[in-house]
Amino acid sequence: MPELPEVEIVRQSLNRQVKNRKIIKIQVNNRNLRLKVPKDFEQIFKNAVIEKIQRKSKYLILVFNNHLYCVIHLGMSGTLHFMGLKKKITNLSFYGSQSLPKKHNHIIFRFKNFKLIYNDPRRFGFFKILNNKSDYLRFFTRIGPEAISKDFNKKYLRKILKNRTKNIKNLLLDQKLVSGLGNIYVNEILFQAKINPFKKSYLINLDENKKIVKYSKIILNKAIRFGGSSIRDFKGITGKSGNFQSEFKVYDRAKKKCSRNKCSGQIRRKIISNRSTFICSVCQK
């Protein structure tokens, strides 16, 4: 489901709801997520207090008072839901006044006055425990600089594009090189930068290089301001939908007219590495 902006919206919601709260009990209904939920997961976090909630690219990190970290990745379909213990607090739930999904509620965190529930139909998400700061740092060495950070700049991008033969779209999706981008936002960034997603990385010129950096930041930050993108059923943890989907210029716009002023092109859907790729062949060269 989520790319950097959606994960950031979830982080903000968690920060409002569970910061400085104690987990009273954990119930694991299904350990078979992308990584197996450890047998002692329930015991380790019982009575632990969540000191803060961080985000790094698409990962959420719960920082606990017992110096442990819990890294959460939502995969494609992972969602977190609030649920009051009594029905009168159901307005805190993910679906507003409605009830939780019936299936795939894999992990339930019980707090004093509410529950936090992890739902994930496809089970591509995971929960990973990191025991100390050094494990934490080691875990994130696999992740490149965040696309919205200062470390992702012209000079850095130039360096990673040079001598690489793979296409620019796959390169930007490679989390080891630059992190936080996913299929939607890469499509949007390359459209704004007027670059064909099939273009070989080493052929990206200096002007295009600059535009990729510029639009990465503009688009991600705007998406955060809009509350993320709500395609299908993504909502923030308190039930509000994001609105950035109405700002899409190419993603999911196959056969529609190019949204760029004065461009007569039509958006086409093509496949790159098994993923939908949307291109205006007139303005993306």
Next chain:
DNA sequence: CCGTTAACCTGAGAGC
């Protein structure tokens, strides 16, 4: 080292 592909899963929606 690099780049590509298949695989991991379930559910929604389209077409017949």
Next chain:
DNA sequence: TGCTCTCAGGTTAACG
């Protein structure tokens, strides 16, 4: 109503 097919905000092991 139901079958079959395609597709989905991600990642990574395995292969050449």
